[in-house]
Amino acid sequence: MSVQAAIYPTLINSAPATADDMMPLAFSGFAHFTAMQVRNRKIKGLDLHMTRLKQATLRLFGMELPDEHVLRSIRLAIANGPADQSLTVTIYSPEGEFTAKSMEAEPAILVRTGLPFNGPSGPVRLGIVEHERFLPSIKHVGEGAKTYYLHRAVEQGFDDAAFTDRHGRLSEATIWNLVFWDGRSVVWPKAQILTGTMMGIIQRQLARLDVPQRHEEISPADVANFSGAAIMNSWTPGVAVTAIGSSTLEESKPLMDLLHNAYQAESAFGVP
Numbered sequence: 001m002s003v004q005a006a007i008y009p010t011l012i013n014s015a016p017a018t019a020d021d022m023m024p025l026a027f028s029g030f031a032h033f034t035a036m037q038v039r040n041r042k043i044k045g046l047d048l049h050m051t052r053l054k055q056a057t058l059r060l061f062g063m064e065l066p067d068e069h070v071l072r073s074i075r076l077a078i079a080n081g082p083a084d085q086s087l088t089v090t091i092y093s094p095e096g097e098f099t100a101k102s103m104e105a106e107p108a109i110l111v112r113t114g115l116p117f118n119g120p121s122g123p124v125r126l127g128i129v130e131h132e133r134f135l136p137s138i139k140h141v142g143e144g145a146k147t148y149y150l151h152r153a154v155e156q157g158f159d160d161a162a163f164t165d166r167h168g169r170l171s172e173a174t175i176w177n178l179v180f181w182d183g184r185s186v187v188w189p190k191a192q193i194l195t196g197t198m199m200g201i202i203q204r205q206l207a208r209l210d211v212p213q214r215h216e217e218i219s220p221a222d223v224a225n226f227s228g229a230a231i232m233n234s235w236t237p238g239v240a241v242t243a244i245g246s247s248t249l250e251e252s253k254p255l256m257d258l259l260h261n262a263y264q265a266e267s268a269f270g271v272p
Helices: 003-007 019-027 046-061 067-079 144-155 197-208 220-225 253-265
Strands: 010-012 031-039 042-044 085-092 108-114 124-130 160-164 170-173 177-181 186-189 213-216 228-233 236-244
Touching: 010 067, 031 046, 042 046, 046 067, 046 085, 046 197, 067 085, 067 108, 124 144, 144 160, 170 177, 170 186, 177 197, 177 253, 186 197, 197 213, 197 228, 197 236, 197 253, 228 253, 236 253
Parallel strands: 124 160, 124 236, 186 213
Antiparallel strands: 010 108, 031 042, 031 085, 085 108, 160 170, 177 186, 177 228, 228 236
């Protein structure tokens, strides 16, 4: 067993994963997951992660897994790894895919851990591409389009890509939620998107702090009307965005302070 594997455990159904266990997952595209950062063996927004897993398991597999089964795997991975780590929970069918057998099998729980990460420092510039994710409300695997469009954006001189839908509305970026600032309110794009766990944390803490926020349809032409923008995911509550397509933005300190302060206001808890 390598030093990396010994330090950062990988579990399937709460037991150490073997190479044979992992082989079927190498080409698996019918699964969903949630990713989180563990600090001092505690997690922020664990309730949001659990809700995401429960809803997606019901949607993809037509059944629910007991919370205790999922929590046990997370708890064991944290207990047997460093105090600070990245942790991903993937729910998949042990029967694989492209078979009707996967409709009846109880899903398995894969927990992978690795080095902690706080995301890029930024700022970032986003290219624009029209793309709508399959089942956008689910954080599922097998999304090659995200990497494909990231590469195309980099070739065009950007750092990453933002998506517009068939109606011309900005929705999300490759692995990020988008957020805007109009100088007074936090503005979230109104479109079919994956509601990130970080987004959920920020929204409820901004509400607690009485910071105005709203959802509205935003087109690429509307970007120039905002005084700031950012991206966020499980790594970080906010990385400043200074361009979306041909529109440029100032790096907004008020927005960045709001996002990071909201995240700091969220309590972290050990896994029960």
